[in-house]
Structure formats: structure tokens, C-alpha cells
Amino acid sequence: MREAWRALLLVLGLCAGVARAEVEIEEAVPSAAEEDTRLPGYTEISGAPESASDGELRVSVATTLPRPPRGYFPLEVELHNTGSTPRVVDIGVTATATEVRRVEVSRRTVEVGPREKLSVWMPVPVLSRHGLVRVESPGLKFRVFSFYATDGSGQTVLVLGTEKAFAEGTHLPRVEEGKLAVRFLSPENAPRELAAYVGHPRIVVAGDVTALPADVWSALEAYAATGGSLMLLHPPRDVDQRLPLLTRSTPGDVQPYGFGQVRLCDGVEGCAAGLLADAAALESNSAPPPGPVHPAPPPSRWGHQQALGTGLSPLLPGVQAPVGRFLGLITLFVLAVGPGGLLLARRKGPVALLIAVPSVALVTCLAFVGWSVLVEGFSLHAARYSVTWLDRERDRAVTVGVGGYYANLEPEPFQVPVLGALLSSDADWESRPLEADWTRGMVVTGGFLSARTYQEWGEVAVQPSRARLGVSAEGGQLRVRNALGAPLVEGYVRSGGGWWKLPALAEGAEGLATRLPASTRDDVTEELRPTEAVARRLYPVLGRMVEEPLPEGGFLARLEGAGWTFSAAIPVRLHEGSHLVRGRVDGP
Incomplete structure (x- = not known):
């Protein structure tokens, strides 16, 4: 009996000890509100650059860089030639990824003129968290520089302008740990390629917009049109001409711009509140995920091989080994x-x-x-899907697409336009980073597709285009001419205050549209929405295409074929191609 009492007391003591420990743990762990110690301000993330010189050439390389959620981060290499003869300099960035060691992800050859100071930008894929920078020039030898990409505690914001201009335009204080992780770039020496901007969720122009170089502004405008979020602290008077896709130029609220959005600040309070509100919305998941396209990562090598990393099925069927x-x-x-x-x-x-x-x-x-x-076979198998905003007034096409690829052999190198970029999945940590040569634009030299491996890539681009859809009224009928560069499968056009259904037309063919009843609702274009698997990858730009009502003279059509993405230049065996195009018709 005595032993039974001892056992009972021992059990009660253990229970009391566990309860006491749980109380201590609850007191030691702060609440969710207490965990967030970040202040409503900004923190600059940049390390002191490393410098070296040999003879007449001086080199300076950034060491600590903020890493955006996806895409690329621009690494700056500053070259200063103090001599009287030009210098040819070869720059290579060797990065370290999860599975692959010492991969040259970015390289560029430039010429530095006599007594010239040049900023060279090396776009580095976000999969490369740290690595080395090699600088070589005939007759000169430099040590190898190192860099590290860090994830800031707050939302990453890229600012074109000085810290003084940003502080005066927003009145946000600089703090040790703020809600915004800011990187400042000189507007005069900012990158000229869209790839350097496309991965950042927010870009702010803090200075005079009219003082930006033309090619820098073209890249920023393309960033906003392809799904980015651009903020102008001091909108110029000719903002309508500089941002031609704006539906209105009223300062204050966020305004849609192509597939992205633009905020024209109307005062210091509005700018600061807008930045902090955007950061809070992203953290609370109440806003759409940043980025115009979300390709699915490949299946984990330890998981279920029939599903991708996000649980989606591949866009290209039959890509698993038999x-x-x-x-x-x-x-x-x-x-x-x-x-x-x-x-x-x-x-x-x-x-x-x-x-x-x-x-x-x-x-x-x-x-x-x-x-x-x-x-x-040895051909590259592909399935491509895209949405295109056809800007007929300026003869260009704004395209966002996604594709699934599979091949026995890695494809040959291919060119990417200056106002274009390839985007991998933001959760694709098991893949090798993309390798590219930036000497004459982006030329993909490796990492696009490993042999016998299914891979998805997102694409964004702003390219010249003469594609159009012509219409003419003939005796109460609407005749349609397909000059969109691909077979027309179906679509709708709003003309004469009513809805018309487009016929299926081959490229260059003509046909009569069918007038729909007057009771047709504006959401008739929802019928063109692709499958759920494609919609999840193109969210939220697909909603901008389908859900917004068409204006008078507007059309929304579905095409088939290779599409308007720049990867259409790669020879592939196309399994399926489905592309939505939105624009204005040529005609009445």
C-alpha cells in the first residue's frame, strides 16, 4: 500500500512539473504582436564595397546586397580607367547554389574608355545567395571579390534616387530594423535591363523622373506594364506621355497599369502610408503574391514524382520516365x-x-x-500559355507567359530581349541557377533545362509588334480580318454598343462575327479563362485580362500556336499553345 502511495505522489509531482514548465514556456515566448519589433521606417541594406587597383584600372564591387523574392538582383561592378588608353574588361560572377558549386551565372565583357568611370550591372539569379566576382583585363590581375545576398527583415524596396530624396519624399525615418528593406541606386547609373527590376515587389523613383536616362525609364515602364508596382514620389507634368497605359493620372491611389500598377504620390503622407500599407498587405497575404507569373517548381527528389513542388500537375503531360x-x-x-x-x-x-x-x-x-x-526523340517538348496586352497605338505587345519544357538534351543558347526576362519558381531551390552572357543582351548559355528533367519558366517581355485585328461594318454585319500572327480560335469584341463573337480564323483570313443578344453581360469573356492549373500560374495578371470590362472597340481573343513569348524562337515540338490577347480593333 505504501508503494502505491509513493507511485501516486510521483505521478502528481511529474504532472505539476510539466504544468509549471508549460507556464514558463508561455511566459518566455512573446505573443505575435510582441515578436514584430520592426518600426515604421526603413533600413538600408548595403555593405561597404570592396576595392582593388592594378596599374591604371580601379575596381569596386558591392559586397552585401538585398535579395528580392524572385528573378534577379543587380550586382554593381564599378570600373575606373585612369589611363589614356581604353581597356577591355571581362567580368564573371561565379555563384554557389544548393546542389551545384561554382557555376558562372553571369558574365559580361565591356570596354572602359580613357579616364572613364563606368558602372557595370551583373544580374544574378536569386538562387545564388553568395559567390565570387572575377575581373580580368589584359596585362592586369585582380583578386577575386566575394558577395553575399541577404534577406532583409522588411519588405524589399528598390529606390532610384538618393537617401535624402527618399527621406524628404516620404518622411520615413531610418531605423535599425524597419518594415522596409531599402536599396538605393544612382538614377544616372541604374541598370538598363528589365531583368534587373522584374523580381522586386516595389520600385520607387525618388528624384526627378525627367532626369532619368531614356533606356532606364523604358526598363521601369516595362517593369510596371509587365506586372510590377512602381511609385513616383514626384510625378512629372507629362506623366500621361511617359506612362501611356494609364487610364487616369489622378495622384493618390494605386492605379492599374497594364498588368501591373502605378502609384502617383500626392504628398508626403500618401507616399509613406502607401509603402507601409503595401508592405503590411504582403505580409498578411491579403494582397496578391508579388510577381506577374508563378511557374511551379520541379518535383522534390524525395517526394511524389507525379506532382510538382506545389502539388500541381505538369503543364506538359508524359514527362515522367516510362x-x-x-x-x-x-x-x-x-x-x-x-x-x-x-x-x-x-x-x-x-x-x-x-x-x-x-x-x-x-x-x-x-x-x-x-x-x-x-x-x-532529341527535340525539345513544350507547352506554352500566355496573356498579351496589345498596345496598338505604340505598336508593341506586353506579354506574360509560362511554359513547361522537357528534353533528352539541353537546348542551344538563345537570346532574350533587353525588355524581357526569364523567371524561375521562387521555391526552386534544388535546380541549378540560370547561366547567361550579358555582353550583347541576355544570352542564355546554360541552366535553362537539364537533360531528362521537366522544368517550367515564366516570361515577361515588352516587344515591338505589328499584330492587329481589323473589323469593318458591312450591311449590319461585322467583318473580321485576322492579322494577329496566329490562328484565332475564339473571342469577343465590343462594337456599336453591343457584343460580337469572333469566328475561328486562320492567320490572314477573314470572316463574319456573330452578334450576341442585347442582354449579354460584360462577364461573357469569362468563357475564355484557361484551366485552373494555368490560371494559378498566371495569377493575378489573368484576372486583369478577363475580369475588367472591355471598352468600346476592345477585343479579347484566344490564339493557338507558339505565341508571342520570346521563347517562341526556340525550336520545339509543341504539345499545346493557348494565348489570350487583349487590345483595340482597327476599324470602326
Whole structure:
């Protein structure tokens, strides 16, 4: 009985100790409100640059850089030639990723004139968290520089302008740990490529917009049109001409701009409140995820191989290895060299077995190779989907797309336009980073697609285009001329105060549109919305395309084929191509 009481007291003591420990843990762990110690201000994230000189050339490289959620972060290499002769300088960025070591992700060759000071921008994929910068010039030798990309505690904001101009335009204080992680760039020396901006959720122009170089402003305007968020602290008087896709130029609220948005500040309070509100919305997930396109990461090598990293199915069917067929061939091989070999040895002797086993193995290997060549082939298989905002007034097309790719061999290098960029998944930590040469624009040299690996890529671009959809009224009918550069599958146009359904037309063909009843609602274009799998990858730009009502003379059409993305120049075996185009018709 005494032992039973001892056991009971021991259990009660243990329970009391556990309860006391739980109370202590609850007191030690702060609440969610107490955890966020960040102040309503900004923190500048930039390390002191490392410098070195050899002879007449001085080199300075940034060391600590803020890393945006996706895309690329621009690494600045400053070259100063103090001599009287030009210098050719080769710059290479070797980055370290999760699975691949010492991959040259970015390289560029530039010429620095006599007594010239030049800022060279090296776009580095966000998968590269740290790495080395190599600078070489004939007859000169520099040490290797190192850099590190860090994730700030607050929302990443890229500011074109000085810190003084930003502080005066927003009245936000500089603090140790703020809600905004800010990086300042000189407007005169800012990057000229869209890839340097496309991954940042917010970009602020703090100075005079009219003082920006023309190519810098073109990249910023393309950033906003393709799904970015641009803020102007001091909007110029000719803002309508500089931002031609604005539907209104009233300062204050966020205004849609193509697939993105623009905020024209109407005062210091509005700018600061807008920045902090955007940061709070992103943290609370009440705002759409930053970025115009969200390709799915490849399946984890430890997970279910039929689903991608986000649980979605691949855009391109049949990209998994034919395990069942290969197991069948292996089973036949085992039966042939096992029981079949024993039977052959008893009837024909061991010599026949020595000849038969290598022969059967050779036939099995040839069957594997034959399957890869005859069924899968050496071509690049692809499925592409995109949305395009056709700006006929300026003869250009704003395109956001996503594609799924698979091939037995890695494709050849290809060119990306200056106002274009490739985007990988923001959760794709097991893939190798993209490798590119930026000497004459972006040329993808590696990392786009590994052999026998399914990969998805997002694309954004602003490119010249003469595509158009012509209409003409003939006796109460509406005649349509397809000059969009691809077969027209279906679509709608608003003309004469009513709705018309577009016919299926080949490229260059003409046909009559069908007038819809007067009771047709504005949401009739919802019928053109693609599948849920594609919609999740193109969210939220797809909603901008389909949900906004069409104005008089506007059309929304679905095309098939390779599409308007710049990857259409890559030879592929296209499984499916579906592309939505929105614009204004040529005609009445």
C-alpha cells in the first residue's frame, strides 16, 4: 500500500512539473504582436564595397546586397580607367547554389574608355545567395571579390534616387530594423535591363523622373506594364506621355497599369502610408503574391514524382520516365538470363551461355536507346500559355507567359530581349541557377533545362509588334480580318454598343462575327479563362485580362500556336499553345 502511495505522489509531482514548465514556456515566448519589433521606417541594406587597383584600372564591387523574392538582383561592378588608353574588361560572377558549386551565372565583357568611370550591372539569379566576382583585363590581375545576398527583415524596396530624396519624399525615418528593406541606386547609373527590376515587389523613383536616362525609364515602364508596382514620389507634368497605359493620372491611389500598377504620390503622407500599407498587405497575404507569373517548381527528389513542388500537375503531360515499360524490359532480361540461361546451358552447354547472355544484354540496351530515340526523340517538348496586352497605338505587345519544357538534351543558347526576362519558381531551390552572357543582351548559355528533367519558366517581355485585328461594318454585319500572327480560335469584341463573337480564323483570313443578344453581360469573356492549373500560374495578371470590362472597340481573343513569348524562337515540338490577347480593333 505504501508503494502505491509513493507511485501516486510521483505521478502528481511529474504532472505539476510539466504544468509549471508549460507556464514558463508561455511566459518566455512573446505573443505575435510582441515578436514584430520592426518600426515604421526603413533600413538600408548595403555593405561597404570592396576595392582593388592594378596599374591604371580601379575596381569596386558591392559586397552585401538585398535579395528580392524572385528573378534577379543587380550586382554593381564599378570600373575606373585612369589611363589614356581604353581597356577591355571581362567580368564573371561565379555563384554557389544548393546542389551545384561554382557555376558562372553571369558574365559580361565591356570596354572602359580613357579616364572613364563606368558602372557595370551583373544580374544574378536569386538562387545564388553568395559567390565570387572575377575581373580580368589584359596585362592586369585582380583578386577575386566575394558577395553575399541577404534577406532583409522588411519588405524589399528598390529606390532610384538618393537617401535624402527618399527621406524628404516620404518622411520615413531610418531605423535599425524597419518594415522596409531599402536599396538605393544612382538614377544616372541604374541598370538598363528589365531583368534587373522584374523580381522586386516595389520600385520607387525618388528624384526627378525627367532626369532619368531614356533606356532606364523604358526598363521601369516595362517593369510596371509587365506586372510590377512602381511609385513616383514626384510625378512629372507629362506623366500621361511617359506612362501611356494609364487610364487616369489622378495622384493618390494605386492605379492599374497594364498588368501591373502605378502609384502617383500626392504628398508626403500618401507616399509613406502607401509603402507601409503595401508592405503590411504582403505580409498578411491579403494582397496578391508579388510577381506577374508563378511557374511551379520541379518535383522534390524525395517526394511524389507525379506532382510538382506545389502539388500541381505538369503543364506538359508524359514527362515522367516510362518506369512500367522499363521494368517490363528488365523483367524479360532477368527471365532470359536466369531460367532461360539455365535451360540453354543444359541443352547447348556453357559456351552457348557465354554467347547468349552478352547478346541478350546488348538487345536490352538497344531497346532502351531505341525507346528514347524513336518515342521521345532529341527535340525539345513544350507547352506554352500566355496573356498579351496589345498596345496598338505604340505598336508593341506586353506579354506574360509560362511554359513547361522537357528534353533528352539541353537546348542551344538563345537570346532574350533587353525588355524581357526569364523567371524561375521562387521555391526552386534544388535546380541549378540560370547561366547567361550579358555582353550583347541576355544570352542564355546554360541552366535553362537539364537533360531528362521537366522544368517550367515564366516570361515577361515588352516587344515591338505589328499584330492587329481589323473589323469593318458591312450591311449590319461585322467583318473580321485576322492579322494577329496566329490562328484565332475564339473571342469577343465590343462594337456599336453591343457584343460580337469572333469566328475561328486562320492567320490572314477573314470572316463574319456573330452578334450576341442585347442582354449579354460584360462577364461573357469569362468563357475564355484557361484551366485552373494555368490560371494559378498566371495569377493575378489573368484576372486583369478577363475580369475588367472591355471598352468600346476592345477585343479579347484566344490564339493557338507558339505565341508571342520570346521563347517562341526556340525550336520545339509543341504539345499545346493557348494565348489570350487583349487590345483595340482597327476599324470602326
